[in-house]
Amino acid sequence: MIHKTAKIHPLAYIEPNVEIGENTNIGPFCIVRGGAKIGKNCKFTAYCEIRENVIIGNGTTMGSRCTISANATIGNNTTIKYGFVLTDTPNLKDGGFKSVKGIGDNVLIGANVTLMPSFSIGNNSIIGACSQVRTNVPDDEIWYGSPAKFFKKNV
Numbered sequence: 001m002i003h004k005t006a007k008i009h010p011l012a013y014i015e016p017n018v019e020i021g022e023n024t025n026i027g028p029f030c031i032v033r034g035g036a037k038i039g040k041n042c043k044f045t046a047y048c049e050i051r052e053n054v055i056i057g058n059g060t061t062m063g064s065r066c067t068i069s070a071n072a073t074i075g076n077n078t079t080i081k082y083g084f085v086l087t088d089t090p091n092l093k094d095g096g097f098k099s100v101k102g103i104g105d106n107v108l109i110g111a112n113v114t115l116m117p118s119f120s121i122g123n124n125s126i127i128g129a130c131s132q133v134r135t136n137v138p139d140d141e142i143w144y145g146s147p148a149k150f151f152k153k154n155v
């Protein structure tokens, strides 16, 4: 169900069987695939794709050009800047899928970050711009680089 206060741009494409909460704003050219559940007070700027069965909490925002692969979860009050990709296909030759984990609450993800398949980012952590994350990032830490490495605690 799409809440009556949600704002869906006329150029966004929302598949059937999607839940979108109150005051959530879906910008132009965003695609939300079937089975996705998006909470309230979220904002997706433009050209984002939220794939099948993704679950996103309340108050989470995404800049333009973010792609969230199927079955991933993202928590509450997380801010994702432009160009983030959450991947689920480690091997491009056989196309096999690895289970997608996700992102916690109050996370801040800088521009153009890629989260590799099966890894997760803990609550209150920060990922610097242009990082490739290919390990689990615990709660309350700042990581950056390619591959991303621990920088310091997020106190």
Ligand SMILES: CC(C)(COP(=O)(O)OP(=O)(O)OC[C@H]1O[C@@H](n2cnc3c(N)ncnc32)[C@H](O)[C@@H]1OP(=O)(O)O)[C@@H](O)C(=O)NCCC(=O)NCCS
Pocket: 081, 082, 109, 110, 111, 126, 127, 128, 129, 130, 131, 142, 143, 144, 145
């Ligand atoms: C990771 C981050 C939060 C760290 O910020 P900070 O604590 O102020 O760290 P500093 O800027 O003091 O940087 C410390 C060192 O790490 C390096 N560094 C910081 N972020 C980096 C990144 N994303 N990639 C590579 N190196 C980075 C700096 O060059 C500096 O190196 P030096 O000590 O050799 O000079 C920040 O650099 C970042 O990436 N912010 C996201 C910006 C962004 O994406 N904005 C989106 C909207 S425009």
